Amino acid sequence: MKKVTRVFYISAFIAVLFIIWGIIPKDVWPNANLDNVTTIVQGFLVDKFGWFYLISATAFVIFAIYLIFSKYGNIKLGKPGDKPEYSYLTWFAMLFSAGMGIGLVFWGAAEPLSHFHTPPYGDAETNEAAKTAMQYSFFHWGLHPWAIYATIALALAYFKFRKQAPGVVSAILEPLFGDRIKGTWGTVVDFIVVFATIFGVSTSLGLGAIQISGGLSFVTGMESTITLQLIIIAIVTVLYMTSAMTGLNRGIKYLSNTNLILAFLLLVFVLILGPTNFIMNFFTTSFGSYLQNLPSMSLRMTPFSEDNAGWINGWTIFYWAWWIAWAPFVGTFIARVSRGRTIREFVLGVLLVPTIFGALWFAVFGGSAIHLESFEGVNIMQHINNTGEEVALFALLENFPIGGFISIIAILLICTFFITSADSATFVLGMQTTGGSLYPPNSVKFVWGVIQSGAAAVLLWQGGLNALQTASIIAAFPFAIIMILVVFSLIKSFKQEAKEVDLSSRRKG
Template identity: 40%
Template sequence: MQTPQLKGIAPLSFFGSAIVSLGLIIYASLNPDQAAALFKTANSWIVQELGWFYMLAVGGFVIFLLCLAISPLGKVRLGPDDSTPDYSYGTWIAMLFSAGMGIGIVFYGVAEPIMHFQSPPDATARTPDAARDAMSITFFHWGVHAWAIYAVVGLALAYFGFRRGEPLVIRSAFRPILGDRVNGPMGDIIDIFAVVGTLAGLSTSLGLGVAQLNATGTYLFGLPQTENIQLILIAIVTLLATLTVATGLDNGIRRLSEFILILSFVLMGLILILGPTRFLLQSFVENIGLYINSFVSRTFHIYAYEDQPSDWVGTWTLFYWAWWISWSPFVGLFIARISRGRTIRQFLLGVLFAPAGFSCIWFTIFGDLAIWLDLNPAQGAISSTVAENMPIALFTVFEYLPFSTLLAWLAGLLVAIYFITASDAGALVIAMITSKGDEEPVLWLRVFWALVCGGVAGCLLLAGGLDAVEMAAVIAAAPLSIVMVFMCYGIWKGLSDEVALSASAVLPAAPMPAHEGAMWRLRLGAIVSHPRKSQIDDFITGTATEALKAVQSELTQRAHAAEVVNGDGAVALRVNLGENLSDFVYRVQPVSRPMPAYALTDTARGEGGRNRYYRAEVFLAQGGRGYDIYGYDRREVIADVVAHYDRYLHYVALRS
């Protein structure tokens, strides 16, 4: 039996992930040189031997998701059919972007376009063709392909978590493939891979962030750029992230995400006005055309027929794909957590194009400005700075604009907040994975993983600086890329049932037994109430369980293999229809929902200021049905079960 402190966590996932993470911290701290050599060897092998697989897999993800978005299955909602999004579009997109790649665009906003401009793989350096290639490549690395990687994981978790009622953990996406084995050691291993990959990807972003934050301090305060200073900065930001993650998703991360999106637009707007405005606007139009024109060719271009450019692919494209893959459990689970209630089409179009579009605007303003300055007033100084001290390059650009100190302060503030949101969102997600998908993990677990995230980032810096951090991401991506391919199959297999399920819904539902006496008043009271978790738990363990046991008893007498199963606060009736047929499942489980606006009265606020309530929702094997049976009496629950069982037999007949 678990102690109260460990109640709610997944023991093997938590302790396995913790042992691997703390082992990495100890190893990198005690043997930094040996760790750096090991990372370098493993990284080189993966790039040379598995690079083709990374390129093919990411291209496949893009094709799969775009086809899914335009198909009729795009109408399927990530949750019950009547569910609505928890967040507005603006807040949703802000949270998507801040957790996805905020630190990276600040670090590479000037550096990457300048590096491709200075050393292009396919053009003559410092020419108009090199400038076009530089922006086309940068858009490719930070555009739709990056977000397709995140969307695969996010879609799988949101679909199985909110539509099928599975825990919001990586293993849930494998239930169509592994069945109930996802509840055992195999599922724990999948979650451990996800946690370790998340730590590696998060460490890459934190490593970039601390380098940029250090550069901000150097520019504004003369702070030295040393490893010790960066370790101190990691410690400070980790402490701030620990405080923020303790406030939860709605209070901490949501508000920071909205603030940094506004701050990002303010910074871009100032630079657009203060810089060569007409050139930047013209460049944006041409960059979009270049990106669309090269979209397919770059997706599968791995320089198989050349020698030297293949090293370029390993340094750039393969590193990026590995970085995004290693970080995908974190970003995927995070965007799934905030996307309940949207349709698959809304989810995919939003995730694939909204943050990617923002990135394209950002890189046009910063990248094209840097190229223009480097060719004109800077006379190559920016290229020299990028080659010598990449994090300082952003501030070198500001030197050629009015109000350079103001711009530097805004950029520094942006980096600091991006740093905090990435760290606390990562800690929250890892805590969810290691607590069986609990959307509000216990405080000590969130704090523990916030500290571990900072510890891993710091120790990887000790074991070879930023290069070691980046290599760790490439290594962690190898097993995760295979996991993601199977995820796509799991999504397709799960969604294929939606068509047959829709066809079976033509059967009329059984009429609800009429209420007698004061029963209708009790039912009306349940409909307009907003119960607490304890009230729903009492209903499930009482009325719902009694009703399901009555149906099970009747089915057993008629030679049907039926059982009632309790677990994780839910109760389920499972009927075995035969070896080659899926079981019929009728499950009642508590579902948390935001308090509707009309219910947020002074009375509701007086009840501890709560902003969420619970429903006793019905889930079948094919997903949630989207209605609440809290307040039903025993006869009504039985009637509902029988109606769904009748429909399910029709559904089985259609599929056979």
């Protein structure tokens, strides 16, 4: 543990305090329990600063697109002779698995169905509602989240591999603040990064356990209990900690490739045996509508309609805050596996490939679910209302041949995504609390693994996962401000590098 920084001790101490706060029963401390306090704070931020989240997320999309066409696109994330460490397929698999793989499995059928029954505007359960449902599913999981990830990942990779700066977020801000960022303010920035990562990933571990438990219950008939969910967390913890100890080039690499293969096979199965022509037509027209309406959706607020405002706050603004909260974790991991790529290659890969694949995923699973409800009289939404969103995928698959077997494959896919996300998170937390080390000690990763799983298990037991989720989203507000500063710092550094290259060319000339 010789390499750890004070960020490690501060973050671990506060994380443990939050967990203790979260397990205090609500009747003991009714007004000041974690769930109540975080819900009030989150509600205030979403209500008063929703516009800020919308403008910030849209600004990151504009910045990412600008970099693709700018003169800085040829700058390499590393030294001039550096080659990419991973093939395109492995690179895509790793950034996709860490970014939102488990979320797509969870929400692939559930979100379009939810929007179909409760659209952001217009009448529910109509043809227009179906188009809008898919359009907004693409929107919530498309260019905006991946532009957020790309911005912070690019900054970390550029400063780490090209400028040889420490691989921590605070180091990115040095061009703006100089050596002052190496003191207290730098510690605060890195603490916010670690805080958001711990609680964001812990929440996903809890949600993953709920979906695996729900899937087993749906397929086998066993009761989905808190005991089963805790057993799942315990088993998966052992698996991902084993994977984490093997390093990036073995555990995460192989698991990510396995994830991509399983996800692709599941996608093809539903596409071929489902209403194929309907799905592809639905995908084509919805993706066109998504691109056509992207500017208006990106800045859509409803100051004259409280009902529509509630929908936007509950979905779009919630998602933008959630993606920003996840950005330190996903960005650090994507940066680590992207050495040797040019800025243009990096941004194109991070923006386009996951966006298109994610849109196709929603079209296949969400489109199949909407088709079953609209044309075949199957009521999947009833399963969701009775049990929860975690059973949407399994309620869909039971309408296919060998649906039970395919549901088992889906549960396996959730497990591998679960393991990969937690595995990646222990690496990122280790990196951020050891001064940016690319090879954090196993002892540090072990501590973070225990804290993550412990938080998820304890709060599942107490029913406080919502508090954990809102806590990480609260951390997104200051981190959104940090990300805006990161953009200015990057631009300043790019301009300085361009001047140096131009000066060097003149001297040679």
